[in-house]
Amino acid sequence: MEFVQSPGKDSVLETYLKCVPCLFSQASRACRQLGLDDDTGWQIIQQFSREFADLDMTLPPPVQGSRLYDLISRVTGRVDPYADIKVQSTVTAHELLKECRHRLVNSSDPVGAALRASAAGNIIDFGADLALGDLAGAFHEALDSDLAGGGEAAFRQSLSQLRRNGVLLMIGDNAGETVFDAFLLERIADERPDLELVYACREKPAINDAVISDCLAAGIADVAGLISSGSCIPGTWLPFCTPRFQELFRTADLVISKGQGNFETLCGEDRKIFFLLKVKCPVVSEEIGLPLRVSAFVERSGRGMAC
Amino acid sequence: MEFVQSPGKDSVLETYLKCVPCLFSQASRACRQLGLDDDTGWQIIQQFSREFADLDMTLPPPVQGSRLYDLISRVTGRVDPYADIKVQSTVTAHELLKECRHRLVNSSDPVGAALRASAAGNIIDFGADLALGDLAGAFHEALDSDLAGGGEAAFRQSLSQLRRNGVLLMIGDNAGETVFDAFLLERIADERPDLELVYACREKPAINDAVISDCLAAGIADVAGLISSGSCIPGTWLPFCTPRFQELFRTADLVISKGQGNFETLCGEDRKIFFLLKVKCPVVSEEIGLPLRVSAFVERSGRGMAC
CATH class of the missing domain: 3.40.50.10880 (Uncharacterised protein PF01937, DUF89, domain 3)
Structure with a gap:
């Protein structure tokens, strides 16, 4: 079976500086949508901040977003929070x-x-x-x-x-x-x-x-x-x-x-x-x-x- | 001289979960306003993310914001970027x-x-x-x-x-x-x-x-x-x-x-x-x-x- 070639940096939407507020908006919004208490919310936001610093920004925004939602699952213990x-x-x-x-x-x-x-x-x-x-x-x-x-x-x-x-x-x-x-x-x-x-x-x-x-x-x-x-x-x-x-x-x-x-x-x-x-x-x-x-x-x- | 007592957690605006997108919006906007190139912008955003994880969220948002602007000064070498x-x-x-x-x-x-x-x-x-x-x-x-x-x-x-x-x-x-x-x-x-x-x-x-x-x-x-x-x-x-x-x-x-x-x-x-x-x-x-x-x-x- 022939694999589709991996897209390179120039062939996809990478994560732009202007995507950053949106990714953190998603983090804040997810805590509200899922009815999490403030302490859990801050635990997620602060851990996401920490991980965000090391992400590869040449990948498209949904890849970064998935780190957030994985984190929500880990912290809340909910496999499918939504x-x-x-x-x-x-x-x-x-x-x-x-x-x-x-x-x-x-x-x-x-x-x-x-x-x-x-x-x-x-x-x-x-x-x-x-x-x-x-x-x-x-x-x-x-x-x-x-x-x-x-x-x-x-x-x-x-x-x-x-x-x-x-x-x-x-x-x-x-x-x-x-x-x-x-x-x-x-x-x-x-x-x-x-x-x-x-x-x-x-x-x-x-x-x-x-x-x-x-x-x-x-x-x-x-x-x-x-x-x-x-x-x-x-x-x-x-x-x-x-x-x-x-x-x-x-x-x-x-x-x-x-x-x-x-x-x-x-x-x-x-x-x-x-x-x-x-x-x-x-x-x-x-x-x-x-x-x-x-x-x-x-x-x-x-x-x-x-x- | 008598000092004003430090305000406690309940007497001021602390940093709320919903303040998070705004702080990261400021980070992204500042890079644009100051005409920074993408590499410098990402350096600032990623370092701010790293530091953000350890901030004291019982303090008001301008205290968190100041960390961002300090960082911009350090990274750009501009004492007064604005x-x-x-x-x-x-x-x-x-x-x-x-x-x-x-x-x-x-x-x-x-x-x-x-x-x-x-x-x-x-x-x-x-x-x-x-x-x-x-x-x-x-x-x-x-x-x-x-x-x-x-x-x-x-x-x-x-x-x-x-x-x-x-x-x-x-x-x-x-x-x-x-x-x-x-x-x-x-x-x-x-x-x-x-x-x-x-x-x-x-x-x-x-x-x-x-x-x-x-x-x-x-x-x-x-x-x-x-x-x-x-x-x-x-x-x-x-x-x-x-x-x-x-x-x-x-x-x-x-x-x-x-x-x-x-x-x-x-x-x-x-x-x-x-x-x-x-x-x-x-x-x-x-x-x-x-x-x-x-x-x-x-x-x-x-x-x-x-x-």
């Missing part, structure tokens, strides 16, 4: 989909509507400063917004041209969002029932990112094969992924990547990828060339080049 | 005052107008996320806003009731802002020419806070006695101040404290203080009970009590 939040997110997402399912399925363009729903679902991100309480309003608003970045037409063309029995790989992000990803995969399967759909998720908990059990709760197994990428960080950093996933990533006929963490770790890869995400941070906004808060759908092949 | 920025700020403030001096002096209430100008000047704060380029617009806007917090009437009463030859101590904050503080002291002297006015500043550079030379450039020596508080942090933490300043602080008949850093370090002190500042951070907003971004003028005596 387990309850992930269940709540999945329940809320199922409710939201139930509300708008009829409208989406019966739209003139169900795949387009499902792409917007899937991007809107990327609002569910406990690494960014978003509360689940805001979700319904933000979701409905995002559902009515066009996807920025011009990737939709290219995606529709790629989908229609896919070879019979071709493999479409979708790389998931947050638990809950997975419910809308399942819905998108269903609509794609309606249009191209011959394709092999595969959905990849994290190997171990990383913030509220989906692992296999979260994907099952979202109903993805009904429509796509499930695979762990091997990633234990809130992104998909290929050198940390299993050889099986690397091979799948390299050979899949079409790849959809969800969310910022996957964008940060995959945007320099030398293959065509469709990135579907909410733009949530200034660094990604600059890299992707789109304003903050938009639902984006962009095609990239290698650093900055759409093919 | 020297140029302070000169620019002072020049800009003189220009702004020249523009609006006539209007302020001839208002129906020159002391009130000067209080608003002095509060508006607190916009000049390179520790917070404010650029000098925005200053003129923000200044004129703030000049037209009433002071929140209800301190103005009490201050006017205290001023009118001050004993003959009484001592009014003003504790300064940022360089540039000092120009408007000088203007306020002039208006106070017009009303009460019998008072002894004293203006205190930092002993050594701390961000862009004013030291003696910055006060001279602002023209304060024409209207008030100048004294260093002994503080080398972006605030006035009494245990770090000179005995002479502590005595002055304890015995002054009226004290005006400018800015957030002074509020954070003095708000629990057991004497009446008038705090004049722009509210710039959520922690201070909560403590002072006023919204973000307002110009505030509040009277406090001991923790949370106006007398």
